[in-house]
Amino acid sequence: MTAHGTSVTTSWPFIEACFGRPHDRIPVWMMRQAGRFLPEYRALRQKHSFLDMCLVPDVAAEITLQPLRRFGMDAAIIFSDILILLPALGLEVRFPGGGPELTNPIQAAGDVDRLSELVPESALPQVYEAIRQTVARLEGERPLIGFCGAPFTLACYAIEGKGSKDWAYAKAFLYREPAAARRLLERLADAAIAHLNAQIAAGAAAVQIFDSWAGVLSRRDFELFGKPYLARMVAAVQKPGVPVIVFARGVPPAWLDGIGAELYSLDWRTDLAEAHELLAPAGVQGNLDPAFLLGPRDRALKETGRILEQMYGIDRFVFNLGHGVLPRTDPDTVKAVVDRVHEWTPGQSL
């Protein structure tokens, strides 16, 4: 196990692939693999609020394990939310249904200085307890991935106070208040680093940083508001044996070079083989469009095969989606895709 930052080598294909070491099958997991598309998730959801599901350790652990039982993915990812950090900083978040809402978003430069400092074990003990319980229940069979939001994406929500398509008002704040923007992004990076390190200490064998909205930035602004904070986070959480994955959704792979992650998660707009060449020696993860999981199973398998053909012979590759599993996905299609990745032999009919 790599739970405590030791350099013991495991034989989990997922971890081996993250480091580009030989392994005996292509590892696969799916973003949002625990979620609304699973009947057993919906059954729990009827009894618990969304926040409860994240913050009651045995419920979060149970949800985390649900997809592994059904599908046998190569990694679990702790059931949580990127916004779970914000209340710990003094920004209250509600999940009333149609997306998150902040009651006291950041509106002025001075609001940044009112943010609390995150002391992980006292602010989010439930998350780490959920990780400990999950790791115990996994019994070493599969690694568990911890995760958090990236500073820019967290800042988007902290400033706009709710979801947005273009985050123009969040960006306008960054442009208008560059000094406060830097302080905010640094605060969020500190908090996210502390949160990831606490997840690793609790037993997470890998971590993924979600910069879900970095794709709204120009290259220059990504280099100001996105990349430096991602690079700082990667450096501050990387430990022997514990890979760091960065998912900067919608960002061209050429802009990611130098962040220092073991693996970059990419969406379906990116050519995975080209990205791999650009980012080597780092690896890539992706990139099936989750919309293919809504359609006929043979089409989903054909697209899966295309990705597998394309990545043939590349050790540093993890099969995943380009974004999260969609609520109306048929679990049997997910099963078929996971099986196809595991059973795949190059050149078989697509």
Next chain:
Amino acid sequence: MTAHGTSVTTSWPFIEACFGRPHDRIPVWMMRQAGRFLPEYRALRQKHSFLDMCLVPDVAAEITLQPLRRFGMDAAIIFSDILILLPALGLEVRFPGGGPELTNPIQAAGDVDRLSELVPESALPQVYEAIRQTVARLEGERPLIGFCGAPFTLACYAIEGKGSKDWAYAKAFLYREPAAARRLLERLADAAIAHLNAQIAAGAAAVQIFDSWAGVLSRRDFELFGKPYLARMVAAVQKPGVPVIVFARGVPPAWLDGIGAELYSLDWRTDLAEAHELLAPAGVQGNLDPAFLLGPRDRALKETGRILEQMYGIDRFVFNLGHGVLPRTDPDTVKAVVDRVHEWTPGQSL
């Protein structure tokens, strides 16, 4: 005038720039330049529903002219909506406030065959009358741009029935029902072509096709569901003297080559000079992030200057935003940017 497809050369800088002919100043207009950020628009909005504003010709004409009076842009764009086509095809759209809603979206392959054929002059006479009135009131001082949505973007709304961030269900329909998808995209292309040609016949001096959501497609799917329909539309509306602009938002410029437009409108994630090299001899339009218009005026002007410096000496360039003007934009900042473009001399302090 080029209103009737003649090849008479005008001296409008905007039209000259579209064709890469010499002109004496850098032309500028802004997507959504007529809209909520203008007090005189909000005053009219209190008296009319959104659809009325599009479909009562003298109101639409008045709104179209509002920004030109204030800011002196180099082109007007008819006040309308890309979804105005859908009711004419039998898909009822309502604008209840938080975005459009369709009462009878396309849910099955058979729904495609129930769409009506668009006979523009009988289906949307108000739009063409608004164009005639606007052109008359412009008295030749400025050209008027007509526009419509691209087939893929219209299909997204037609299938999902409301706005979406990722259009996964619309894409899933296209994947699941490829034959119906082709028929739907062809129908929408036919309708959009008829609508643009009727706008040109009514006096539009240029047209812009908005593929607002093409950025959710992979390259292969853009080549299946986006590009061929854009290319077909361009070929079917292009007339001597009447330029066609394509705005496929979020699509990398390399994917656009071959569509045949005079100008490609690009957002702030694209390097405008690189795009110009890729797409030459076609021109480019863009690409100030509208979020800069929300902030301090000097920052907006600095970013404007950067774009102007970058595009120095390139005739086939029209200054624009990378997306529409945002509702909370200060009109005086828009004025300052338009003036800066018009007065600009290379090398002046940014």
